[in-house]
Amino acid sequence: MLALALQTLKSRAAGFAGTFLALLLGAAVLSACGILLESGIRAGSPPERYAAADVLVTGRQDLELSLKDVDGSATKQSQPLPERVPLRASLAERIGKVPGVRAVTEDDGATVRLATAAGRPVPGRHGSAPQAHNWSGLGLGDFRLSQGHAPRTAREAVLDVELAGRAGVRPGDTVRLMTASEPRAYTVTGLVALDDGRAPRQSVLFLTGPGLRQLGSTAYAFGVQAAPGTSPGRLADALRSALGDDGLTVHTGDGRGRAEFLDVAVSGSDLTVLAGAVGGNVLLIAVFVLYATSALSVRHRRREIALLRAIGTTPGQLRRMLAAEAAVTGLVAGLLGCPLGLLLVHWLRDRFAGHGIVPPDFALALSPLPFLAAVLVTVLTALVAVLIAAMRAGRIRPTEALGEAAVEPAGLSRGRRVTGGVLLALSAGVFVTGLVQHADFLTLVGLANSLVLLLVIAGAVLGPLLARTAVRLLAPLLERTGVTGHLAAANSRANVGRLAGAITPLILAVSFASTVVFTQTTALRESSEQIHAGLLADHVLTAPAGVSPDLAAKARDLGQVAAATGLVKSKVVAAGELMGAQEAVSLSAQGVDPRALTATLDLRTREGDLSSLSRDTVAISTTAASWLGLGVGDTARLHLGDGTPFRGRVIAVYGRGLGFADITLDHDLLLAHTTQKADTSVLVRAAPRAHGLSRALTDLAAAYPGTTVRSGLTADDQLAEQRANAWVNYLVVGVIIAYTAITVVNSLAMTTAARRREFALLRLSGTARRQVAGMMRKESAVVVLAGVGTGTLLSVFPLLLVALALGGAPWPAVPALGYTVIAGALAALATVGVMVPTRLLLRIRPVEAIGVRE
Template sequence: MLRLALLTLKTRKGGFAGTFVALLLGAAVLSACGILLESGVRAGSSPERYAAADVVVAGRQEVALTLKDLDGTTVEESQPLPERVPLRASAAARIAGVDGARSVIADRGATVRLVTAAGRPVPGRHGAAVEAHNWSSLGLGDFRLTTGHAPGAAGQIVLDTETAGRAGVRPGDEIRLMSASVPRAFEVSGLVALKDGRSPRRSVVFLGDADLRHSLPGASVEAFGVLASPGTSPQRLADAVRSALHDDTLAVHTGEGRGRAEFLDVTVSGSNLVVLAAAVGGNVLLVAVFVLYATTSLSIRHRRREIALLRAIGTTPGQIRRMVAVEAAATGLAAGVLGCPAGLLLVHQLRDRFAGHGVVPPDFGLVVSPLPFLAAVLVTVLTALAAVVSASHRATRIRPTEALGEAAVETPGLGRGRRITGYALLVLSAGIFVTGTVRDTDFFTLVGLADSLVLLLVIAVAVLGPLVARTAVRLLGPLLGRTGVTGWLAAANTRANAGRLAGAITPLVLAVSFASTVVFAQTTGLRESADQLRAGLLADHVLTAPAGVSPELARKVRGMKGVASATGLVTSKAVAAGRLLGADEAVSLGVQGVDPRALGTVLDLRPEKGDLGDLSRDTVAISTTAASWLGLGVGDTARLHLGDGTPFRGKVVAVYARGFGFADLTMDHDLLLAHTTGKADRSVLVRSAPSAPGLTRALSDAAAAYPGTVLRDGLAVDDQLAEQRANAWVNYLVVGVIIAYTAITVVNTLAMGTAARRREFALLRLSGTTRRQVAGMMRQESVVVIASGVGVGTLLAVFPLVLVSLATSGSPLPAVPGLGFLAIAGSTAVLAAAGTMVPTRLLLRIRPVEAIGARE
């Protein structure tokens, strides 16, 4: 069988071209996702400020939740924390007492904003925040003083050379530093740089230890650096520190782990990248199975005569299945090996796109090892085997005496098992849809039902493909027959070859339904968010800054004449245990902190139950979405972990409807601010009194005292939805990868189907049909394929989109931009037409007498 399979591959290269290209593309995407996945798991950067420390003790940047599975089994799941976990200064004494610890240095830090003497804001490197640290922590890192001297007196500061260059300052010049108050002037006493001459990954400034505590009261201990005694290995010291601390909230790092403790953005984005890579890879694998099944089925159908002849001369079904399995394995192996280098090129493009939308830092490093490539090759081979074995099942079951007869004409019926399976899937889909529309179902259950529904419907159409194709021909055939000879030929061909037509329609249905569902689910969510923002934000003025607004500004504005109400708005994340479809699940929820007195005057969250006026430091308000996920109502106790891991237990005082426009959780402003890394407001929302002449000018003057802060009249919806648009873009990227993959395989499938008809074209031309008439017939057939694929794909997308719209807005009408739908349908139609007409034009150039005798 091996020799026969290899000979078949050698002599039928064209027949395997479509399958090979589909597998190659799948291997490229899967290897790229594998690299992203491994990079996320092993995310890190070489330490800089901690490079000289043998051991670094930092907060564990994740929280472990105990959850129950569907069967009641208890599992533990970790969720990353977006805010830096602070440490207690008292832990230094315990660490210092560890055998082998020569000295322990506490690294105190805070996020600050730099301003030149002329009032120009100086952003950090790569647009990130500037970090201020105590001078004594310099001994933990790879920095050296290059110019000037240490900050010996109060009001002195040391900058890294790269930041000083962008600020245009030298030792002796003035630089202003701003955190929770107006900028304070400092004298630049010196400059530091990394010992190897590189620019530091993050902009950093150093203050004297006492001056840091006085000037930045919000500074906290971020880590302890431990220097080992001579003869003590870092690993041995780390083990001793772990035993002495015995604290699950702390993490002990050595080697490259010190970089993960230093650079929180890499750690958090790495966790996000794992989720994204798994989502993209899983979806592509799912699509690959569908597409490869359609492509392989078409290839097997074209080989009916060959398989029939093998059966007639005594070849057993098992031998044929082994032959096609070897062919598939060889094709998958070759495609996997050649697809991996393409995946290496693709992954850099994906990383750049992720960085451009803030998903990962711009300098996020990729980890490239053999493991993702080996996994991609293995999955590619297994996918090819699964597709070809299932597709060849019917072809190898026919009896030898019936083989040649069945090969001559396509079997018109649909197998009983296949018919029952397809109808069962349709019934199950109908049940899911009715459940979502009739019952009072919560948000996340509806979204879960929508995701399951589109998958079931696509599988059902793939199973019932010939039946769908015949239905399309019955509807469109009479119309084709009225267009003349070419239309009559097209109708006759499609009617007689429903299986071939189904193989062409299925990839189109897959592309249109998946793309429409994902894209228009995002547009529906964004529409609802924008509507809620416009209706819920009652502020007349908004003060905002790219690096955050000093919390002091909100307090000043609140006391100004003509201001009816004002609040700083701070945002973060909180982690909780939710419940989805009967199983516990760790969830990360958006949380906003506001002054409770401003609710109802500056913000209208549209409370449905409870009283937002009861919000305090010990209570919380939740959106209807969060309420459904967490299973909470007014009077219940919410058990949360704030962004820095701090446990919070608070009574739910209200449930509000406008969670899409704002946040899932609303808490007291000062409470939430204290548990953020930046200790800054996202914006200040101001509601003016009925008669407030000169308020705009007063607000502008107040903002001028905080360089970088700007005043806006009313709401900037695009800015408020920036994070949601970034999340939507990630989903668009997933769709783009899937559609690009599906699109190329659509062209391959149609091209294979057209190329296999060379003898048919030759026979038509020898019987008097002109080239123009054959081309016209194929154009009419492509119309049937496009209309059927786009029509059925659109119909399948309607049902899950209705559920998504009900979940987000309560209305069954999703937001479907006309141009967006035309882009999906139009691009699919163009690709389908190209896959049919280009091979047709090439085949018509061959002389009929040569084509009629060509090998199959």
């Protein structure tokens, strides 16, 4: 069978081109997703400040929650913590008592904002804020003093060489540092550099212990030196046994780098989820696409299969031959697709970095495993698709085979009718359920996702019925356009199965692409509207690296100000519930001064009273209420960004969580549990008949380098994460359209190429070349109108549920340009797939074309 399969592939290379291209693209995308997945799991960077520590003890940067599954059984899930977990200084004494410990060094840190003496802000490397550390911890890493001397007083600092170069300072110059208060002047006494001379990954500066404590430092790690004769591995085991604290983590080797660079660890966790989601969508689309191309290939080989059955080939032998062809095609495509995946993953990494999903210097982990998995999945996908497509051909009895091959099967089989009917009934049930439960956000989103999948599968199963319906509607119009229209209508009626094979991929692409893209546009529209409608503040003070928290208090003291509050952003972790099972969820959180909350923000209260917010209470969005199953008066059990447990009574449920945050807490409470200890912005509400407020705020902001005064919040301030998520979904849509392009062009090109005898007969009977071309243009118009129209119709229902979930009204945001791009691109591809082969076939003399074998 393998030899026969190879011979068939050689003789029908053109017929397998579409399948091969689909498999090639699938292997490339799957291998790229595999590399991203492995890179997310193994995310890390070589240690710098902790490179000289044998063992490092830090707080545990992920939170493990005990949850219940659907059946009530206990399970555990973890979520990464976005804020650094602080440690108690007394921990050093416990560590020092562990056998094998020679020395313990505390590493204290604070996030600072640096400015020159002239007031020019100087961001850290890669745009992040510089980190200040205690000079006594210098020996934990690879930094060495290269110029000047160590800091000796609380107002002296040592900068790394790269940061000092960008700031334009050298020993003896003055810089200004900010944390929670006004900028303070520090004298630069020296510069440090890494031993190998490279620039540090994160900009750092060092101060004395008292100087660092004035900036509000926190103990983030303890570096441990092993006694002579004690290996780092043995010491780490001893520390884990002695400390016995689930809130602590002991690191050695590369783990020290993951502990040092929290952004790499957090983005690695996000990348793991993202790669799995993209890979899953690609695999789902690949199955649909490959089934369509395989079914078309088998349909075009009906006569060949019929002859094989007539000469005694058993169904098993037939399936083995087709499976061997698919396996060879999948193997070759997989092997060639993996190098393309390597190029693709580097392009994706750069795009992810540009959208802030991963750091700019995020390193990819390369191993043979993703490539082996991609090849295996590609081969298995090809086998599954071709075997499903060949089931009907293998069941034909030899005596019926030639008759089956000579005439295209009429109508749908009973099995497909029943299956399609069941799918439509399920789709109707899901849609009605969504309309009835429109107040439940999670239910609606889950139902919308299920609905589009059910409708697409139903469309594929009932493809011939949809094609027949389209012909009934469009044929009368075609017949009014002359001879070519009459021929196109007659061909469409007589070859419904062929038409369905061309329409189905278009339905798949339009429905999936429209649902994914317009879900994002609807979410962004709703978020933007919530921001504009919910902001009551007249002025907003903001800075790229954050705003000092005392700025809000100073703004509040201005006579023209009625209310002012700092707005701090973070995340919280909680146990949510979906479809009867609990899972760990990460929710956006904001901290606002309760005294100014209702004066500066209108979060659209649905239940309760936002004015009751305090350090012991919490307000939640309708989304969070749905996730957590909470209402007014219930107790919310949350974990703040640094893992600190929080228990608070829910005092309000509000509707503008998309524009602001899912959880609203007391400002000072949330600020204390963030790493940067800085506000994202300051919201200011003017007093009645206030004059000169803008000028007064500008003068106030001038004392804080980099701070600007705006008239409102912008979408870029609030929606950066949503825009990044939208871009990822647009990437998925791009893959869907690319896959569909292969299927549409391949199916239409193969179908058109198989009609060379028909074209020859038409021309020999007196039909002109332009008339044949006109007939094909009108047939392609039927395909485009039916495919794009049906796909658009199928996407309407899930989008209605999405709009209800996001905004409470059944009006999704469908930009005309976006829809035109999706529909226009697919329509153009379909037309090219028909007309290019038609033009080529019409160049062949009719006498020569009619004698060509099938």
